[in-house]
Amino acid sequence: MDIRLTNSRTRKKELFRPIDPTNVRLYVCGPTVYDRAHLGNARPVLVFDVLFRLLRHVYGEGHVTYVRNFTDVDDKINATALARKEAGAPGTLEELVRERSDETIGWYHADMDALGALRPTHEPRATAYIGEMIAMIAGLIESGHAYAAEGHVLFAVDSYAGYGALSGRSVEDMIAGARVEVAPYKKNPMDFVLWKPSTDDLPGWNSPWGRGRPGWHIECSAMSHALLGDTFDIHGGGNDLLFPHHENEIAQSACAHPEGEFAKVWLHNEMLQVEGKKMSKSLGNFFTVRDLLEQGVPGEVIRFVMLSTHYRKPMDWTAEKAREAEATLRRWRKFTASADESSSADRTVVLALCDDLNTAGAIAALHEIYKTGGPHDLKQSAQLLGLLTPEMGGWYDGKASASAEELIEHALNVRAEAKAAKDYATADAYRDLLNRAGVIVNDTKERTTWEIGPDFDPSILEENM
Numbered sequence: 001m002d003i004r005l006t007n008s009r010t011r012k013k014e015l016f017r018p019i020d021p022t023n024v025r026l027y028v029c030g031p032t033v034y035d036r037a038h039l040g041n042a043r044p045v046l047v048f049d050v051l052f053r054l055l056r057h058v059y060g061e062g063h064v065t066y067v068r069n070f071t072d073v074d075d076k077i078n079a080t081a082l083a084r085k086e087a088g089a090p091g092t093l094e095e096l097v098r099e100r101s102d103e104t105i106g107w108y109h110a111d112m113d114a115l116g117a118l119r120p121t122h123e124p125r126a127t128a129y130i131g132e133m134i135a136m137i138a139g140l141i142e143s144g145h146a147y148a149a150e151g152h153v154l155f156a157v158d159s160y161a162g163y164g165a166l167s168g169r170s171v172e173d174m175i176a177g178a179r180v181e182v183a184p185y186k187k188n189p190m191d192f193v194l195w196k197p198s199t200d201d202l203p204g205w206n207s208p209w210g211r212g213r214p215g216w217h218i219e220c221s222a223m224s225h226a227l228l229g230d231t232f233d234i235h236g237g238g239n240d241l242l243f244p245h246h247e248n249e250i251a252q253s254a255c256a257h258p259e260g261e262f263a264k265v266w267l268h269n270e271m272l273q274v275e276g277k278k279m280s281k282s283l284g285n286f287f288t289v290r291d292l293l294e295q296g297v298p299g300e301v302i303r304f305v306m307l308s309t310h311y312r313k314p315m316d317w318t319a320e321k322a323r324e325a326e327a328t329l330r331r332w333r334k335f336t337a338s339a340d341e342s343s344s345a346d347r348t349v350v351l352a353l354c355d356d357l358n359t360a361g362a363i364a365a366l367h368e369i370y371k372t373g374g375p376h377d378l379k380q381s382a383q384l385l386g387l388l389t390p391e392m393g394g395w396y397d398g399k400a401s402a403s404a405e406e407l408i409e410h411a412l413n414v415r416a417e418a419k420a421a422k423d424y425a426t427a428d429a430y431r432d433l434l435n436r437a438g439v440i441v442n443d444t445k446e447r448t449t450w451e452i453g454p455d456f457d458p459s460i461l462e463e464n465m
């Protein structure tokens, strides 16, 4: 089975050939653990979860190594810890920093588990690889690619001819476009920090350049090297990380390990947007995965919506999409309720995923299987996308969801108003509609109640209201 992927480095869809088919290696930039993940942060998690599942399907479950890091060195984590300390929390600042990271990692796991994402093979924390980072930085200084100045160590971009190749920018463009930090100790304004000093009260590690902490970019270079080696297959992340983060990762890794190739294929997911702008903490236009789950949107519905758009296209979240996804999943879950594991994933679904991870095409293929195929086929094929799995089915118990409940209440109100206006034709039409959707309506003199029958299908309400 041939997999084709769009490599950001060549800007072409290429045939994927693993370096070692018995150990296909994937690295994805993980979250900075200072707060709850917003829905945008879930997009790379779900996209690369499907890639992980596809690679396991094609090369075998035990033949894929997936690394996704936790960035637990960060000013925003420090700021939270500092605020807690000022509010009288017990413990040293370092302990409070650790506490905040641990707590955020716990939330992250709970939220991403609820979306049905498999845990990666390794989830390294940056703080566990400081030694590797220091060694890598020392090597870069020795080979003339970095220099120490005023407690900082900087990467000299002039020393690496390939700088800018990933994002396709010239150094001049990058200077013009980026908000580069101008600092007196930089030889070139584009030079970026590998190591910086820490104040006494903030987390820091001893190094040849004094007590300090690593820059963000070197973390990923050191962790991917430690766990995946000089050359590995795929590096992923959101396209907001293309420049400078990934450009800098390449420069560091290529210069520290010139015998290797670092990542052969680069994959970037487009952004989840809100009114045309990237959902982000800094813009404040975000809601968290937990917010949605608490509003009663099932994790499986969130997953379905997120996978309905190809990863290289921007998308937004709408309540409408969630309602449609829920209706589809209800139909499919009902259809596959007694399906066993006697089938394997349908070829049409596998082929769609092999074509640059076309999850939207795979979902269209699932709709086709629902129409013309059997329940076993639908269930096994959907599981390749992490849908219709037993773990994700907790929400489906024949009860109406919050959004379906709204529709039912609305239909009953329209019916009551029509009755009051003696418009019996409309009132009857709504009663029929509710019946067809499998809602059992009980009228008494005092009031009307309703319950869900065994054939409840909210999509009938949606399509007719």
Ligand SMILES: Nc1ncnc2c1ncn2[C@@H]1O[C@H](COP(=O)(O)OP(=O)(O)OP(=O)(O)O)[C@@H](O)[C@H]1O
Residues within 6 Å of the ligand: 029, 030, 031, 032, 033, 038, 039, 040, 041, 042, 043, 044, 237, 238, 239, 240, 241, 269, 270, 271, 272, 273, 278, 279, 280, 281, 282
């Ligand atoms: N709106 C978005 N859509 C898709 N992916 C996103 C979005 N925002 C962030 N990401 C991705 O989430 C992952 C984790 O990023 P990180 O922890 O640095 O983000 P963050 O600090 O929460 O984000 P931000 O400040 O950008 O909101 C990265 O791979 C990043 O590309």
Ligand SMILES: [Zn+2]
Residues within 6 Å of the ligand: 028, 029, 030, 220, 245, 249
């Ligand atoms: Zn990274």
